[in-house]
Amino acid sequence: MAEPRLIEISPVTRVEGHGKVTIHLDANNQVDEARLHIVEFRGFERFIRGRLLWEVPVIVQRLCGICPVSHHLAAAKAMDVICGVDDLPPTAEKMRRLMHYGQVMQSHVLHFFHLAAPDLLFGFGAPAEKRNIFEVIKENPELGRRAIAMRKFGQDIIEATAGKKIHGTGAIPGGINRNLPVPARDAFLAVIDEMCLWAQDALALARRYTQEHDHLVAEFASFPSNHMSLVRDSDGALDLYHGKLRALNAVGGTIFEKLDYARYHEVLVEDVRPWSYMKFPFIKELGPEKGWYRVGPLARMNTVSFIDTPLANAALAELKQETSGAPNNSTLVNHWARMIEVLHCVEKIRELLHDPDLQGTDLRATGQRREEGTGVIEAPRGNLIHHYKVDENDTVTYCNLIVSTTHNNEGMNRAVKDVAVKHLSGQERITEGMLNHVEVAIRAYDPCLSCATHALGQMPLQIELFDADGGLLDSRQRSA
């Protein structure tokens, strides 16, 4: 009789940072348990304590090499509150929004074309040497050139608003430290229509993939869950920069509505499990079993009432038709949702570029000092919470961050289990293609594992098989 086995995928590839998947097979080769382990930044909240509040929006960008702007803005929003500023001058808020739309756009484009496209174009089970960006470009070089041009456009927006491509200083407590000069505005306007057309093409690609693979999409890591995001306070529209929290259940029922995000700790609990460094948040009133939720592009498409830009809103209506308006619970639909958000960001950038407030000179507000502040933003990967307390010397005494990947921890683990059960159970031999199915499910969430360390010499992937006694049965090392 076969012995129980443990399969490890370590680290998971084409996600940011390092993760490890362990899959336990029983004696009959049925998947008994599957878990995603994430090596998370554990020292960052401690690292922030003792820092001056003014420097926090800059320092927190060290958290992540992929979405530093999201941390920059979430921290700045929290520090606005501490500085007693509830309403920014229009120029400050619009410059921050421009920065954020540039960030979300370039992050989504990078993920879709570089990391997801190989799986979507060639199939999850295609040979590993085929599933990469070089093969995508070989078949469609124009797609590659467009992706890089769109990514660069977003990066240039970040540089123009934050001051630098990395470690920007644009957002400061209470405002912004620059406006957008007319020549820079005009340079962006010169290409914005092209960006919009390309965004529509990319969206069509993602939509077509989803619709042409409806059976796969319906069964692949598809399971009911709650969904949570910010929505615009006034009307429930998609708002990536600011709003109130809305949570819906798997069929669209309201869990909480227009909740002030400063009260996040009243409705969310961060559960701890002995086998993972990363916490498992859940909605308190529902408990850990029923209260876990997902965030990110698809969750946002599920929670928002509409999108306030016409092209993206029409695309949202098409997506919602797939489930007759009910929340869509299929993990792979995240790719379609991500491209809707790219189009939305391009539309918002165009709208802002035509707004003369971007050339305004009232950049910063002041107010009555407070001791505590929370800033929340919808980052590319989902809801991002920054919460700080400071003392009378402006020194940070408390820091709590809930990043998007942590919100999605339970969802990603369920996705891994779902795919492992469907694609690995009963198999005598585990192939690289089967393991990639598990990774595809994780990659759909575009998890950022908070690690920009990448020094030359590190090993990209190791897979190990262990028997029930912990003995190594097989080992595989992937270098590409």
Added chain:
Amino acid sequence: MLVIGYGNAGRGDDGLGPAFAERILAAGVQDCAVDIDYQLTVDHALQVAGASTVVFVDAMIGVEGPFRFSPVRADKAADLTSHSLQPEAVLTLAEMLYDAAPEAFVLGIAGASFGEVAEGLSGPARRNLGQAEAFFLDWVRARPATTGAVMTDA
């Protein structure tokens, strides 16, 4: 010439690449554009395609001596497992998309302390950085003058 120093200065010696780039910026090397980034991504292919010579500067683990300087070429077998790319992959993209094949080198500077959330370089890393900088400046001075196109994105 284009120098790209990359790494995360918030992760100890992983910040060696940016620290080197800052020093080269301060040195004001003629005809040398400098870029600093967290990591190499696909859009660096466009930047690299506009340069005649590219030097990728990163922290390195397991290198003998203070640094290693070696030529690098496009390689389709390069690691593609993350948002972050290796120099070989960036050069491959530049070749495939823009028909560009700049002369390229990797300068790997040995680090000792990685993974912790910490600013600042370790003592050994600082010493290695100084030696790598001195070597690079000598190397640049010894090279014949070039007139290749340079993109600035620092």
